[in-house]
Amino acid sequence: MDLLGFTIILVKVLVVFAATMLGVLVMIYAERRVSAFMQDRVGPNRVGPKGVLQPIADGIKFLMKEDLVPEKVDKPIFILAPAILLIPALMTFAVIPFGSSINLFGREIALQVADVNVGVLYILALTSISVYGIVLAGWSSNNKYSLLGGLRSSAQLISYELAMGLAVVSIILLAGSLRLNDIITDQQGSFFSWNIFRQPLAFLIFLIAVYAETNRLPFDLSEAEQELVGGYHTEYSSMKFAMFFMAEYANMITAAALTVTLFFGGWDVPLLDEGSLGLFGTLLSVLSFLLKMAFFLFLFIWVRWTFPRFRYDQLMRLGWKVMLPLALFNIFLTAGYLTLKALG
């Protein structure tokens, strides 16, 4: 690989990393302001205009706090756990295309860090890894509440990952490829070629599973502050505690990006050929991607303050007895449709 190509990849990695971190900051602010709005409060409005600098103040506060490691914890794993959670959360975005291609230095640059031909599988694999952070944090804390939180989280992951994977399978069947770019190309054209209109059932299952995967309400049973104090992060303080939160928001950002890519045409602007507009078209595609993502990030907060938490047995029943059969049924329908179409 030549030097220019290497530089381009490095820049792309830095841009995506910085954008994710910025997204985390924006989400912390948005979560507090939107939740305040929904509860008829004002929310943080003192630091900077309208309180926009609040996340930075929070960050400085986290850094200044004493980093406490309780006496009877399993020290190596206790320290490692937040990193195990955060690293996959930051790695996942690498395969998601966030815009159409751009022409610079006489070569075409795809707005995506790595174009992997098993992109969907890569994302599913990494999201399934992040649960180790929660499970190990819960176990190493040597605290019953934390352990319960960790156990709940691993059981939850097993119940929801299957339904989520099967919902994605029907999308893969339609696109005929695991590459995220092919899935986006498959959805281009008119407004109704987006997968949400072609696969509404898969979308519903995927959306519910995403909330379980990111440990957000109504499925945040591993934290459940009313019953488990703070669940897996009860014993954590300072930057380690902050890392759990950064991971949660980074996961939400990736989940929103993945939902947009799989069901809402990715960076596609309906009824428009981005390639013919040059740089303007590229900017438009990035903007459309960001807007769609912003909606789903808002939905995360909206849902949080709308639905009560599921009880544990309800969550299991929903996962195994409702979502899994529905996802299988959906695959059956999709495969049947494709077979009939192939027969003519």
Added chain:
Amino acid sequence: MSLSLLFYCVAAITIGSAVFVVLNRNAVYSAIALVLCFFSLAVIYLLLEAYVIAVLEIFIYAGAIMVLFLFVIMLLNLGKEDALPNLNYLQRATSLLLVLLFFVGIFIVMIGDQGLLHQPTEQFLAGGIYPLGEALFSKYLLPFEIASLLLLVALIGTVYLAKRKV
């Protein structure tokens, strides 16, 4: 050249973590080492340009099966170092014998018929998912179906055992 260096590093990590799994007496640490082992195996698959297998290795083994393992270990609270019973001499001798047999088997295969070690064909080297799916549902259909039957039997057995206890 740098790729072969990477291979030796990863191979060392794989073997090291595998040895750690066996020698460590803390079950949770063993489980984590096994996850590390799966990851470095996945890197070796990547070096062989078998991308699908690499990702599936992480997705299924590290992501799903080991999570269940960890779940069970934590539920039984096997983390304490003295929780594992000491094996008696007969058990030790048997396990040693079996390990030796296994390695002798590998050795015989390696020096004997080279054809037994399947070299990937051109088609497989593309690393795509199509040749894998095609092979699974045509050439290897019978083993595939038998494997699924085996899993079904295990599932029914588990349900039966769990029902009897309640």
